[in-house]
Amino acid sequence: MVDEIMLFLLRNGAHMAPVSITTTDMGEALGMSQQNISRRLMLLEKKDMVLRRKGSVALTEKGISEIKELLAILQNSFDSKLRMTGVIADGLGEGRFYLSRPRYGKAIKEKFGFKPFPGTLNIRLDAEGVELRRRMLQLEPIIVDGFSENGRTFGDLFSYKAAVEDVECAVVVPTRTHHGKEIIEVVAPMNLRKTLRKKTGDKVAIRIW
Amino acid sequence: MVDEIMLFLLRNGAHMAPVSITTTDMGEALGMSQQNISRRLMLLEKKDMVLRRKGSVALTEKGISEIKELLAILQNSFDSKLRMTGVIADGLGEGRFYLSRPRYGKAIKEKFGFKPFPGTLNIRLDAEGVELRRRMLQLEPIIVDGFSENGRTFGDLFSYKAAVEDVECAVVVPTRTHHGKEIIEVVAPMNLRKTLRKKTGDKVAIRIW
DNA sequence: ATTACTAAAGATCGAGTAT
């Protein structure tokens, strides 16, 4: 959680260079006692969010990345529709196996309102898409619960309402995925390749909301 | 102050339409007790940050503007550019060797949009610059992948969009550098010494973004 | 089934003060 002390440090450039400031001055700026700033800086340091060295404070890499995560959440929320592009990739056949499990099919019907075609469309994102995918994962997911069947475990799926070329569908992200970060799997009520008349390597746009 | 409850509501679109959710479910999502969510929602309502109506919650205008204020702080902080100063140093000739490899040239063209001049400009940073270089290394790098060629290994390069005296370029940091911490290497589409009419020992400013 | 009150535990705070 990003608190007002980290925010204060950020505003003073502590993500770029160490900031020289006393606990007394910080307390004054934030309307807190010197003692409380002292205590809270110690806590932040223990959590590896800030680094203190002879009179100066800097945000650590971890601290900065927490703040960036918060930034991404806010940005995503305000430009509600995320749009990524990529090309159709050859699937691993894994999606088909998963999606044909009746329990997944039922869960998707429940959460998305359609019965999934037994196979996923895999899309290889471009560089910008990979970045947007990272943002997508910070959105509140629709969780499709996993289960066990015949001794095999099917993990939870994180899923998101989406559209590929304006055809309504869902992006599903297995909790323990076998894909790299540049591939996303799309589930739809029909065979998307046929419906869209697309083949491997063709460019497509995916919108998330 | 924007708290985790407001953030949760935002992620669920409560700035666009009321969200139907129970205090129990929210507690589960946020790892808090139902009672605490209940209490905190009441407080937020008293502060006019949220509006509750028969089982649903929405962010108020005031709540939304507080969140937007936070967003603006974060964006401004990260938009601000890192600026270092130093003097032009004599190169080690190593940059030229690296950058003349077609594969590096191609990768840089891809990531930065220019074909690199076959040689780097080496800049010896001043004390403050050395500190800022440390900060630069904590920014998200643009990674230029390494490779092997004729039995020799060329490691990954961490690179950053930059400008020397307002000429667009890239700072590259070999993963296994032979330079000390006070030298940075700059790659540009042209011979920067000539373009800038600078010689060894002349002062220059580098901006990173 | 959902929300919110009460009470007690736990966390956070400022004042005083030692290092």
Place this chain on the structure above:
DNA sequence: TATACTCGATCTTTAGTAA
């Protein structure tokens, strides 16, 4: 001068349970 410890007051939280 600056930082951080102790301690009592205040706040925040959870569990139990009433509305």
